[in-house]
Amino acid sequence: MxxxxxxxxxxxxxxxxxxxxxxxxxxxxxxxxxxxxxxxxxxxxxxxxxxxxxxxxxxxxxxxxxxxxxxxxxxxxxxxxxxxxxxxxxxxxxxxxxxxxxxxxxxxxxxxxxxxxxxxxxxxxxxxxxxxxxxxxxxxxxxxxxxxxxxxxxxxxxxxxxxxxxxxxxxxxxxxxxxQFHWLNDDYADFGGFLAALSSRKRKNIRKERAQANDFGGEVRTLSGDDLRREHWDAFWQFYQDTGSRKWGVPYLTRQFFDIAHETMAGDMALILAERDGHAIAGALNFIGRETLFGRYWGCTEHHACLHFELCYYRAIDFAIAEGLARVEAGAQGEHKLARGYLPxxxxxxxxxxxxxxxxxxxxxxxxxxxxxxxxxxxxxxxxxxxxxxxxxxx
Missing domain, CATH: 3.40.630.30 (Gcn5-related N-acetyltransferase (GNAT))
Known part of the structure; x- marks a missing residue:
């Protein structure tokens, strides 16, 4: 032609x-x-x-x-x-x-x-x-x-x-x-299968971090599609603003973006929330691709040991394994991801x-x-x- x-x-x-x-x-x-x-x-x-x-x-x-x-x-x-x-x-x-x-x-x-x-x-x-x-x-x-x-x-x-x-x-x-640092799914049956592939010391450290993270007095939920509600975005906006103001000075996305995404992209997103007494205190937003889970935004209103690792990295791995996804891309930078199974x-x-x-x-x-x-x-x-x-x- x-x-x-x-x-x-x-x-x-x-x-x-x-x-x-x-x-x-x-x-x-x-x-x-x-x-x-x-x-x-x-x-x-x-x-x-x-x-x-x-x-x-x-x-x-x-x-x-x-x-x-x-x-x-x-x-x-x-x-x-x-x-x-x-x-x-x-x-x-x-x-x-x-x-x-x-x-x-x-x-x-x-x-x-x-x-x-x-x-x-x-x-x-x-x-x-x-x-x-x-x-x-x-x-x-x-x-x-x-x-x-x-x-x-x-x-x-x-x-x-x-x-x-x-x-x-x-x-x-x-x-x-x-x-960047990406996690690759080697056909793991569950998170335990992933842990079995690690050295003993790293395996013990991740188990310790997960135990610490989940000891914040509440529960962690992963929401997608019809499970997402507008009030979830009210909470996440607070998390996003906190992270944005510390990293960039002004958040890149507007509040309206999350409302529009709720209407047009709910099935493309997996929102992981840490909740206590009916209130969200931290959250991580992921977007779902055909083969990849893309970790995008994290924030919190309370700081708890290892909760960031749990919501952003370990729960993302849980989701990828459950959904049969080949990888997790956890965003830009961060050599701390290496010890959590995310390779360069x-x-x-x-x-x-x-x-x-x-x-x-x-x-x-x-x-x-x-x-x-x-x-x-x-x-x-x-x-x-x-x-x-x-x-x-x-x-």
Missing amino acids: DQAQIEVRVLSSLSQISAADWDSCACPEVVDGGRPFDPFTTHRFLLALEHSGSVGRGTGWQPQYLTAYLDGMLVAAAPMYAKSHSQGEYIFDHNWAHAYENAGGRYYPKLQIAVPFTPATGRRFLVRPGYEAMGMSALVQGAVQLAADNQVSSIHATFCTEDEALAGQQMGLMLRHSQ TYTHSLHWVNDPGFADAIKKYLDAEAHAVGEEIEILTDYGPFRKSNPEEQQ
């Missing part, structure tokens, strides 16, 4: 495209009746960000959704935003911005192909099945042309899949490696920089960074909690 036949358009709102059209590229796998691989690029999630005011005017995330059409049919799309800062991305480029602006350049606005506030790996170049190569090429070329025409400094596609990363590198984009794994992003000299400097930096990340993953994996071949470790 002739690439010239493809028409690339920019949309300022997902209201300008139907959910069926967008999701035909974002999650075509749902035709079998199952879940999307992740819910974050679905029409319902991205529109909830818009309609709640979490993105848009005044947020520094201005929607510029890329769409590509062939003979009037949508064949590819990308969640793209014009950014006036580098907040809420989790692949950090603040030093790039400072260096470029100190040299007299203008780093912002930049174009970000990403899911706002969501450090979870997933497809960023959303392509209708059968149009993979053509669709991604059209999106990349469209983004680069848009940036060049508007003298935008750079394009960043963050937390893309490994396949997208390799394909983008072949197209001339710069590949960046980072790392690569994450990927793609970058294009308009200024040739600056691009060359970034490329050299990324080459050195990739080597350092690889070494760190190797070292951390060796320190993992799982049993070694040494018989003493299996007692």
